[in-house]
Amino acid sequence: MNTRYALIRGQRPSSSAQAALQRKPRWHEMAIQGFLFFCGALSILTTAGIVLILGRESWLFFRSPEVSLREFLGTTKWQPSIGQFGIWPLVNATMMTTFFALLVALPLGLCTAIYLSEYASERVRSSLKPVLELLAGIPTVVYGYFALTFVTPLLRGILGRDVVEIYNTASAGIVIGILILPLITSMAEDALNAVPRSLREASYALGATRLETAATIVLPAATSGVAAAIILAISRAVGETMIVAIAAGAGPAFTFNPFKAAETMTGHIVRISGGDLSYDSMDYNSLFAIGLVLFLITFALNIVSRWFVQRFREVYE
Amino acid sequence: MNTLSAPSAPTVRYLPEGDSFRSHMAARHKKGTLWLTIFQAATLVSILALTALLYNIINQSFGWVAVRNQVEPEALAIEGTPLEELSKEQLITILEAYISKGVMRRLESEKPFSVRSREDVYQLVEERVINPEILRSWPLADSLLRRSAIHQEVVETFPGARLQFRAWINPQFLRAPQSANPAKAGVRTAMLGSLWIVGLTILVAFPVGVGAAIYLEEYAADNPLNRLIQTNINNLAGVPSIIYGMLGLAIFVRGLEPVTSGAIFGLSDPTTANGRTVISASLTLALLILPLIIINAQEAIRAVPRSLREASYAVGATHWQTIWHHVLPSALPGILTGTIFAMSRAMGETAPLVVVGASTFIAHDPTGPFSKFTSLPIQIYQWTARPQDLFRNLAAAAIIVLLVLLLAFNAVAIILRNRYRSKRREG
Numbered sequence: 173m174n175t176r177y178a179l180i181r182g183q184r185p186s187s188s189a190q191a192a193l194q195r196k197p198r199w200h201e202m203a204i205q206g207f208l209f210f211c212g213a214l215s216i217l218t219t220a221g222i223v224l225i226l227g228r229e230s231w232l233f234f235r236s237p238e239v240s241l242r243e244f245l246g247t248t249k250w251q252p253s254i255g256q257f258g259i260w261p262l263v264n265a266t267m268m269t270t271f272f273a274l275l276v277a278l279p280l281g282l283c284t285a286i287y288l289s290e291y292a293s294e295r296v297r298s299s300l301k302p303v304l305e306l307l308a309g310i311p312t313v314v315y316g317y318f319a320l321t322f323v324t325p326l327l328r329g330i331l332g333r334d335v336v337e338i339y340n341t342a343s344a345g346i347v348i349g350i351l352i353l354p355l356i357t358s359m360a361e362d363a364l365n366a367v368p369r370s371l372r373e374a375s376y377a378l379g380a381t382r383l384e385t386a387a388t389i390v391l392p393a394a395t396s397g398v399a400a401a402i403i404l405a406i407s408r409a410v411g412e413t414m415i416v417a418i419a420a421g422a423g424p425a426f427t428f429n430p431f432k433a434a435e436t437m438t439g440h441i442v443r444i445s446g447g448d449l450s451y452d453s454m455d456y457n458s459l460f461a462i463g464l465v466l467f468l469i470t471f472a473l474n475i476v477s478r479w480f481v482q483r484f485r486e487v488y489e
Numbered sequence: 490m491n492t493l494s495a496p497s498a499p500t501v502r503y504l505p506e507g508d509s510f511r512s513h514m515a516a517r518h519k520k521g522t523l524w525l526t527i528f529q530a531a532t533l534v535s536i537l538a539l540t541a542l543l544y545n546i547i548n549q550s551f552g553w554v555a556v557r558n559q560v561e562p563e564a565l566a567i568e569g570t571p572l573e574e575l576s577k578e579q580l581i582t583i584l585e586a587y588i589s590k591g592v593m594r595r596l597e598s599e600k601p602f603s604v605r606s607r608e609d610v611y612q613l614v615e616e617r618v619i620n621p622e623i624l625r626s627w628p629l630a631d632s633l634l635r636r637s638a639i640h641q642e643v644v645e646t647f648p649g650a651r652l653q654f655r656a657w658i659n660p661q662f663l664r665a666p667q668s669a670n671p672a673k674a675g676v677r678t679a680m681l682g683s684l685w686i687v688g689l690t691i692l693v694a695f696p697v698g699v700g701a702a703i704y705l706e707e708y709a710a711d712n713p714l715n716r717l718i719q720t721n722i723n724n725l726a727g728v729p730s731i732i733y734g735m736l737g738l739a740i741f742v743r744g745l746e747p748v749t750s751g752a753i754f755g756l757s758d759p760t761t762a763n764g765r766t767v768i769s770a771s772l773t774l775a776l777l778i779l780p781l782i783i784i785n786a787q788e789a790i791r792a793v794p795r796s797l798r799e800a801s802y803a804v805g806a807t808h809w810q811t812i813w814h815h816v817l818p819s820a821l822p823g824i825l826t827g828t829i830f831a832m833s834r835a836m837g838e839t840a841p842l843v844v845v846g847a848s849t850f851i852a853h854d855p856t857g858p859f860s861k862f863t864s865l866p867i868q869i870y871q872w873t874a875r876p877q878d879l880f881r882n883l884a885a886a887a888i889i890v891l892l893v894l895l896l897a898f899n900a901v902a903i904i905l906r907n908r909y910r911s912k913r914r915e916g
Contacts, residue, residue, distance in 0.1 A: 201809045205708055211700030212709070215722045215783070218776050222732060225739040283531030291528060303536055309895065310542070311837025313866045314888050317873050321881055322545040350538045357535070383521040404727065411729025413840035414866075418873055438731050438840070445734075445844045451743060463735045467728065474727040 226467055229460030238454060244461065250424040250440075252455055259465060261426040265341055265434035269416055272345020272430060273352055273409040278402065280349075281356030285398075288357070289364035290386045308354035316418030319347035324419060327431070335431055339421035342430035347419065348412050352405040359404065363397020364390055396484035400477040407473035411466065413438040437462050546892075549885035550657045552632040555643045556672075557650040559620040560587065572614070577607040580614050587618045616673075623672045624650055626882050658886035666852040667868070671879035676887050678851055679868035682767070683836060683894075685855050686864055689771035690778065690835050695828055697775075698782030699817075702824075705783070706790040707812055726780040734844030737773030742845055745769075751859030765846030768858040773845050774838060778831040785827020789820040822906040829902035833895050839866040865891045 234241055239257045247258030288297055323343040328336045336342070367390050375385040391398070421433025422443055435443070441459050449456055562572045567579055575583075581602055585593060596602070596613065615621075624647050627639055632654070643652055665675025701722075709715035742764035747753045749764040749772075793816050801811040817824075847867045855862060865887060872884035 198807060198809075201807060204809055205704075208700045208704035208708060211697045212704040212715075212718045214697060215701065215718060215725055215779065218725060218736070218779070219721050221740060222728065222736050225736055226732075229739065280531045280534050283528045284535060287525075287528035287532045291525060292532075300532065300536075303539055307535060307539055309833060309837075309899075311839065311866055311891065311895075313837070313839045313869050313873075314542070314546075314891070317869065317881075317884055317888060318542050318545055320873060321549065321885075322541060350535075353535055353538070381517050381521045383524045384517070387524075407727055408729075411731065413729070413731045414870065417840070417843075418870065438729065441731055441735070442840055442843050445738065445846070446849075460735060460739075463732055467732050470727065470729055470732075471724065474724055478723070 222467065226460050226464040229457050230464045232452075233454070233457035233461045236454065236457070239458075248426045252458060255454075257458060257461075259437075259462065261424040262435060262437045262440055262462060263465070264426055264428070265416075265420065265424070266410055266436040266438070268341045268428070268430055268434065269345040269348055269412075269420060269436055270406060270409040272342055273348035273412075274402075274406065276346050276349025277353045277356050277405060277409075281353050281401075281405075282360060282398070284353075284357045285360035285364055286386055286391070289361045290382065290390060304354040304357055307350070308358075312351065312412060312414040313418070315347050315351050316415045319343050319415055319419035323347055331431070337421075337431060337433050339419060339433035340431045341416075341420050341434050341436075344416045344418075344420035345430070347415050348409050351412065351415065352408050355408060356401050356405045359401030360394075360398045363394040363401065366397065367393045396481050399484070400481045403473050403477035403480065407470045407477070410473070411438065411470050413442055417442045437466050441466075546885050546888050548628045548630050549882055550889055551629045552627045552655065552882075553639055553652050554626045554655045555624045555647045555650040556621045556653050557624055557647065559622070560618050562619055565614070565618065577605075577610050580607070580610045583614055583618060584610070592617070621672060622670075623655075623879055626655070626879055657882045658889050662883075662886055663890070666854070667850060667863075668852065669850075671877070671883055674883055676865065676868060676890055678854055679863050679865045679887070680890065680894075681854050682862045683864040683866075685767050685858075685860075686770050686774065686842075686862060687832055687836050689768060689858060690774040691828065691832055693772060694775040694778050694782055694831070698779050698828075698831075699786050699824060701779070701783045702786035702790055703812060703817075706787055707808070707816065722780050722783050726784060730777055730838055731840040731844060733773055733777040734841030736776065737769060737841060737845045741769040741772050749859075754859075765848070765861065766859045767855055767862045770842050770845050770847070770862050770864075771858070773841050774835045777838065777841060778835050781831040781834060782828055785830065786820070786824045789823025789827065790816060792823060793819050822909045825909070826902050826906050829898055829905075833898050836895060836898070837866055837891065839864075839870055842867055843870070865894070 233239060234244070238255050244257055244259055247256065248260040249256040249258050250261045288300065292300065320339075320343075323346055324336070324338060324340065327340070327343050328338075371389055371393060372385055375389045380389070416436045416439040420439055421435055422439070423433065423435055424440060425432065425434045427434055441462055444455055444459055449459075565572045565583055567575060567583075570579075584596075600609075602610070627635075631639065640652060643650055662675045663680070664677055665673055666678045668674040701718075705715065705719060705722075709718070741749050746764040749766050749769040751766070751768075797815050797819060798811055801815045806814070842862075842864060847863050848861045849871060851861050851863055853860075869884050869887045869891065872880040872887065875881075
């Protein structure tokens with residue numbers, strides 16, 4: 173904007189007009205600008221707050237004689253009541269729900285994205301998009317209810333009641349998959365749509381079918397966007413809380429059986445902080461240590477996603 | 490094709506020809522059709538998922554219930570006059586006969602019987618004397634398809650109970666506060682809590698969010714600090730909501746306890762007097778939805794044509810005058826839509842509020858920013874987490890309330906945007 177004032181200043185016609193046009197310090201405008209800068213800087217403060225709080229409480233946690241970083245990362249039992257703090261049961265449950273979520277959302281999301289961007293007519297697309305938007309707008313606690321009262325009974329009906337427990341990571345994972353499905357679909361579809369039409373036309377001109385064009389030309393050209401969508405969806409699945417809090421189980425368990433109850437990192441934080449929690453206790457501090465691990469995982473995933481977009485983006489003229 | 494390729498000519502065959510060409514073509518098209526079917530089926534799954542979700546909720550919020558009355562209404566008839574036709578005085582004598590003196594005195598002190606209307610007293614008789622208790626509920630699908638089996642079951646397992654069709658979502662459900670009795674429980678407290686929280690959240694997040702967007706789009710020079718702010722906002726949008734809950738717990742609930750409990754204003758709620766209040770929840774959610782509001786507002790501001798700004802500068806407006814009188818008004822529809830989108834997000838958010846410390850049971854309406862709080866999603870979570878089936882029905886009904894509220898928000902957003910747009914065009 174400064175160039176504009178310079179331009180005006182450059183054409184000073186007379187000394188009186190010059191005085192009128194001179195840039196005056198406008199205090200209230202500067203105050204406004206100061207306030208606006210503060211609004212923007214608040215986001216930095218938020219991040220700093222998150223890092224400081226998680227860091228400080230985790231530091232208190234690891235400093236106490238009852239727990240060491242080696243125990244935290246090296247053992248597989250999480251039982252705060254008897255002083256056992258090995259985070260792997262929680263991480264393992266998170267990985268299982270995330271895995272099941274991807275098992276559902278990845279194939280479905282990619283296929284839907286390809287269908288919407290390469291095959292569907294404008295009419296079909298305009299009637300399908302609201303469905304996806306509705307799915308994306310439903311609160312996660314509703315998905316949790318859905319997992320517990322619909323998907324779990326369904327799984328128990330199919331696989332048998334003695335195989336599938338009432339609370340299990342599989343049904344939580346499947347429903348997280350439905351939750352992240354709209355995210356993957358819309359981001360992947362955007363990436364596919366961004367591939368220029370000329371590439372498709374060239375492929376058709378060489379005699380490729382629609383499928384061949386989509387699979388061998390359009391999809392590879394959109395790799396960076398699709399990969400970013402998938403990574404972001406993983407990050408979302410790792411951080412998802414209410415579905416696992418309701419449907420995955422309430423008690424840390426180190427198991428690879430998806431039909432048994434197990435508590436994820438987020439589920440544990442919600443359950444413990446939902447009860448009466450006294451500040452400065454080991455329980456309280458341990459939550460922040462889990463929070464720090466969760467934050468680092470999702471933060472890394474978000475950065476990788478962004479990096480993917482920038483590093484592998486194909487630029488078309 | 491066959492006639493063209495003479496067998497004697499020494500041609501190199503780059504492309505399949507003849508029969509192999511035709512069968513190849515057919516195979517390729519077959520593959521194409523097969524995958525198209527797969528793509529369509531995948532797309533269908535999301536529709537199916539949405540349908541199953543809605544079906545499940547409707548299915549759980551209506552259906553037969555087995556009700557048993559503590560005292561049958563027929564037994565209360567006086568001299569052959571049925572209960573419905575008794576006078577107020579007769580109803581009061583029934584009340585006196587069935588409930589203890591202490592309770593009578595409490596009811597009297599709440600509101601003297603002399604001023605209560607007949608309907609009011611009748612309702613008391615229904616609540617306190619007849620006192621219907623729901624023993625079991627059946628989902629809608631079962632209620633419609635297995636009617637006779639259910640009748641049989643009720644007669645066998647719940648003697649003295651009768652079957653009744655119950656819509657779990659009803660006017661009484663909206664008006665009643667929380668209760669441990671599923672037949673009486675309602676969402677009034679939770680709904681008011683949600684409205685308080687979301688209202689305060691928007692009050693904080695809207696000005697700050699739009700301010701940040703204006704700064705980034707109109708003022709910020711391209712320097713490392715401003716690039717950091719931008720990257721940071723994008724990263725914050727990807728932080729799990731539960732992390733914000735922990736931030737709120739440490740900063741607003743614990744760190745700023747004197748402020749958020751209302752103690753320094755002398756306004757604290759005598760029953761709590763700690764930081765687990767509406768205002769703590771609102772500030773936490775405000776931090777959570779700030780990135781959303783900023784990103785949406787930035788897009789709206791970016792979409793304002795440059796010519797509008799140039800025209801304003803040309804007639805001598807200052808930078809801020811241009812923004813306030815020209816850029817913001819034309820970006821407003823976009824900003825509002827983004828804000829309501831963020832508001833819906835805040836409305837449905839559960840995890841951070843549980844961490845910040847929602848109350849597990851309050852039967853009093855929130856009265857201000859320093860009250861204890863609960864909200865609709867939290868109520869749904871708590872009802873779902875209970876093992877009894879009846880609370881699942883309540884949760885389903887509460888979900889319907891929540892979804893209807895969210896739909897209403899979005900409808901308002903669309904109407905606002907359209908009205909604003911047409912007005913600007915006329916003007």
